[in-house]
Amino acid sequence: MNRLLVLAPLLLLLAALQNCKPEKSSCNQCSGSDSLYTATPLTLTQPFKFPAIKIPDDNPLTEEGVQLGRMLFYDPILSADSSISCASCHKQEFAFADGGKQFSQNVFGLTKRNTPPIFNVLWMKDFFWDGRAHTLPLQVEDALVGEQDFSEASIVSKLEKRDDYTALFNKAFGKPCGISQTKIEKALSQFMMTLISTDSKFDKVMRGQATFTASEQNGFYNLFMKDTGAAFGFGADCFHCHANSSSTSNLTLIDNNFHNNALQPSTTFTDFADKGKGAITNNQFDNGLFRTPHVRNIEVTGPYMHNGQFATLEEVIEFYNSGLKNSPTVDPQIKAVHQGGLQYLTAQDKADLVAFMKTLTDTAFLNNPKFSNPFK
Ligand code: HEC
Ligand code: HEC
Numbered sequence: 001m002n003r004l005l006v007l008a009p010l011l012l013l014l015a016a017l018q019n020c021k022p023e024k025s026s027c028n029q030c031s032g033s034d035s036l037y038t039a040t041p042l043t044l045t046q047p048f049k050f051p052a053i054k055i056p057d058d059n060p061l062t063e064e065g066v067q068l069g070r071m072l073f074y075d076p077i078l079s080a081d082s083s084i085s086c087a088s089c090h091k092q093e094f095a096f097a098d099g100g101k102q103f104s105q106n107v108f109g110l111t112k113r114n115t116p117p118i119f120n121v122l123w124m125k126d127f128f129w130d131g132r133a134h135t136l137p138l139q140v141e142d143a144l145v146g147e148q149d150f151s152e153a154s155i156v157s158k159l160e161k162r163d164d165y166t167a168l169f170n171k172a173f174g175k176p177c178g179i180s181q182t183k184i185e186k187a188l189s190q191f192m193m194t195l196i197s198t199d200s201k202f203d204k205v206m207r208g209q210a211t212f213t214a215s216e217q218n219g220f221y222n223l224f225m226k227d228t229g230a231a232f233g234f235g236a237d238c239f240h241c242h243a244n245s246s247s248t249s250n251l252t253l254i255d256n257n258f259h260n261n262a263l264q265p266s267t268t269f270t271d272f273a274d275k276g277k278g279a280i281t282n283n284q285f286d287n288g289l290f291r292t293p294h295v296r297n298i299e300v301t302g303p304y305m306h307n308g309q310f311a312t313l314e315e316v317i318e319f320y321n322s323g324l325k326n327s328p329t330v331d332p333q334i335k336a337v338h339q340g341g342l343q344y345l346t347a348q349d350k351a352d353l354v355a356f357m358k359t360l361t362d363t364a365f366l367n368n369p370k371f372s373n374p375f376k
Contacts, residue, residue: 039064039172044122047198048207049251053122059137059186061193064172067374069191071168072184074373077158079107080149086188089115089147092371095297095362096195102308106147113274114308117294117301119197119365125256129290129306132280136192137185144184152181159184197296197365198251205359206251212359215348219356223349228335234344236320236353240333241292253295253360260288262334263305265325272327274306288329299361313354321345 039062044053055061072078076085089104089111090096096118103110113129121127126134133139144150159165159179170177172187202220204210212220225246226235241259244250258277266272269284278287290306304310310319322341324334336342345353365371 042066061190065187065190066194068168068172069187070374072188073191078148090118093366094300095119097301102303107149113306117297118192119195121192123252126291130276130280131291136189140185140188197362199364200362201359215352215355216359219352223353224356242295255292258289258291259331260329262324262330262337264288266327269328288327296360297362299358313357317350317353
């Protein structure tokens with residue numbers, strides 16, 4: 001038998017012991033039989049009229065895991081040249097979008113798409129504008145590699161050189177101790193799962209703790225939540241995509257689905273500037289489709305759309321009223337596409353839709369100290 005093969009486990013063990021010299025306090029916590037660290041379980045509060053919270057079985061939330069994730073989120077150590085962190089593009093005051101920027105600066109240059117906000121990820125099925133990641137850890141991996149030029153070996157070893165991080169990983173995840181890419185992804189996912197935004201004026205109105213102004217009321221009930229056309233009192237039909245149903249029984253305000261909202265013109269199935277979901281599935285019927293984005297906190301997450309082409313909410317409303325562009329995959333719910341938009345929204349209607357959307361700003365979330373930079 002190859003001697004190396006026999007030796008390999010021994011060498012690995014030696015290497016591990018080397019790494020865990022007894023004088024390193026961080027290692028003691030993870031050696032010996034009775035020292036398995038049990039992290040403190042963390043339970044999230046179920047928000048009003050949201051589907052039941054479901055935490056993945058293989059990544060239960062703990063105080064230590066979330067705190068570690070928060071540190072990793074804000075620490076530029078995670079990028080190849082230690083220049084940027086997740087928070088360089090995902091900023092709390094903009095609901096973790098990149099306020100005001102059409103595209104963001106990554107390790108390679110500029111991102112190809114507008115940076116989306118991060119919150120209420122527990123209720124999302126797919127991540128990214130095109131849905132290319134189906135779980136949060138996979139999304140994290142994509143972000144690490146795509147934006148921060150992450151290479152597992154180099155970043156794990158950078159972190160291992162820091163006693164504080166070794167100790168924090170051991171506290172959060174116990175045995176087998178040490179730092180790994182999987183644990184980095186799990187910790188970041190744990191932190192992001194705690195980013196819950198359900199305390200806007202809109203939520204308070206739904207809970208009976210506040211009231212809409214007449215303008216907000218009209219914007220929500222008569223425009224956002226009503227279908228188009230005379231039979232429905234000329235609603236603006238936003239709910240088919242930006243809500244789960246025509247009722248207020250589910251307040252996530254995302255349908256977890258993909259649509260072409262008539263943003264990009266195309267005469268054929270293929271010549272979209274950005275194919276969106278189609279580039280992932282290679283199905284031409286998916287070309288031009290994007291995941292419905294959040295409208296919660298929309299006041300602070302601009303510019304808007306996957307390409308950040310609209311600077312203001314007024315421009316977005318005008319787009320749905322008069323700026324629609326036809327293409328073969330336009331969603332059937334964008335019924336007015338043949339006439340370039342609804343066309344009938346009055347100045348008051350437009351103002352009312354914007355007024356309603358501004359009730360979705362959750363200032364408690366934007367200022368929650370639990371989500372802020374832990375190094376400051
Ligand atoms: C250089 C800017 C930048 C950095 C750094 C960055 N992101 Fe992002 N993030 C983006 C962009 C742009 C997208 C959208 C990409 C797309 O959809 O194609 C995105 C998407 C996401 C999403 C998906 C949100 C959704 O609604 O689907 C999450 C979650 C996320 N990033 C988390 C992270 C984490 C965690 C890190 C750090 C490991 C990170 N990002 C680093 C720019 C960045
Ligand atoms: C057929 C589904 C559909 C309907 C109906 C619809 N939208 Fe959208 N909306 C989308 C999709 C998909 C996007 C993202 C498109 C893109 O980036 O290419 C979007 C983007 C947006 C954005 C920008 C979000 C961001 O973070 O960039 C806002 C705001 C918005 N829609 C508001 C509305 C309003 C108001 C209405 C009603 C007048 C409406 N939408 C009707 C599917 C829809």
